[in-house]
Amino acid sequence: MRRSHPLVVGAVLVGLICILAVVSFFWTPHDPGLVDASIALQPPSRTYPLGTDGFGQDIFSRILVGARICMLVGVMAVTIGALLGVPIGILAGMSRRHVGRRIMRWADIFYAFPALLLAILLAAANGTGSTMTAMIAIGISSIPAFARVANTASRSVMSRDFVAAARSSGIGWTAIAWRHVLPNILPVVLVQVSSALGRAILAEAALSYLGVGTQPTTPTWGRMLYDAQKFVYDHPAQIAVPAVFIAITVLGFNLLGDGLREALDPRLRQEA
């Protein structure tokens, strides 16, 4: 039970953010885009639970709606990364050692490209940044991490005798990949998904803070940070609110990843 602690805390935090995002589709206390200069920078009150920002927009409503973008970009980016990275890693893990090494060296080169740089490049090529460029940039830059994890795990699966048994009865490489390798590396991939989500959400916040991700008027937590920093001396709570939510989300996913890692560790599992 002690071991499942991070798993539970992580799941609760992530679940909370997911609920926020879902709720925002049905209900927000106020219109998150409604600008009213007469009520700018209000402290938290019953009508405005977290106060209002410099434009008089309700911060809580914007946090709710911001959770959508944060989840959308995170999930889509990680999907891109996993769908491309895992097959590359499996391919490298199933190839002869020197071929696999060559593939992984290419993955390492891409590892050196930060998501940020890629997003700026994409945004420049497109003329302007968008939610899409953020997703693609973060997704592409998370491919190498997935490839690496999948490669190491598949190589260890390939050395086990059940693969030799399958080969000796003429099972083809694709069938071995689907039937044996993928199911056996799934736990480690899952752990990677969780921690990649944390990183993707952080990257998304950074991109929208810099203005190369989702464009203004659509509320995002990163953008809210940017807008609030003007008031950091007079109204520090303004900047704290989105920052805390970003931190909670990233922490949640990281805890979830750690918890999964422990829960799926074969050495611990065998005791169960």
Next chain:
Amino acid sequence: MTDDEPDPGVPVFEARGVSRTFRRSGTRGRVLTTALDGVDLTVRPGQRLGIVGESGSGKSTLIRVLDALLPPSSGEVLFRGRRIDNASSRQLGDLRSSVQMVFQDPRSSLDPRMTVGDIITEPLRSPLLRSRPDVPRNHGERLAEVLEQVELEADAAGHYPHEFSGGERQRIAIARAIAPRPDVLIADEAVSALDVSVRAHVLNLFADLVRSDRLTLIFVSHDLAVVRHVCDHVAVMRSGRIVESGPIEQIYASPAREYTRNLLASVPKLRVRTASSRRTATEVPDEMPPGPDDPPA
């Protein structure tokens, strides 16, 4: 393309001067280790060949080369008269459909994420085996048959390997190997990972299956007592070479090589009474003089 009836004159396996080296990166560049060093071996249909030798003598490498899981570095390997070294997987159809393997450690040879039923019927679903006419088509029926043959409950099929004991898992591995009705069974230290109490049972199972299905058997072990139980021929390996081979009783009765004598001497007697006899007494034929310290009953 495939000759279904094996010509009794054509050896099942023939290895001619087979060598295999492995490259390992050491601290000072690459180191070459020789696992097989010019091995010549002929396995005739119906033969039950034991391959013995200490660990690291190249036994496992040899059978992996024979089963075309590893290409030899040099030399020729023939299966029923056809070259299989460096053959493409399409050309290996005959080998893949006729030869099945049982591995040493059933924890590693059974996919933990597959049910026992899926594991056992996997060879039946192989594209290369489906082309052979005598491979059972009704998977469910064949599954029930082989489960019975290896003395496992029929409902074992729905369970996962980790729910079984070591001996049961090895019987699952045997069931998988015999499911497609192979002609040749290769066992790589198939009983060494098992408890002594279970070992005899699994060993008898092997002997029975080989006898009833008239299989050609290649049985690798470091344990001569085990090999003697199921084999009629034996090849003794050391440092990647076959140092001695022949009919089993001949090798046991008059081992020509010092190494074989030492191997024989290292076999513990099956009925041991005292600690001193365990160290010296061997399970050798009567011609060998009994140890001086035979237990005084």
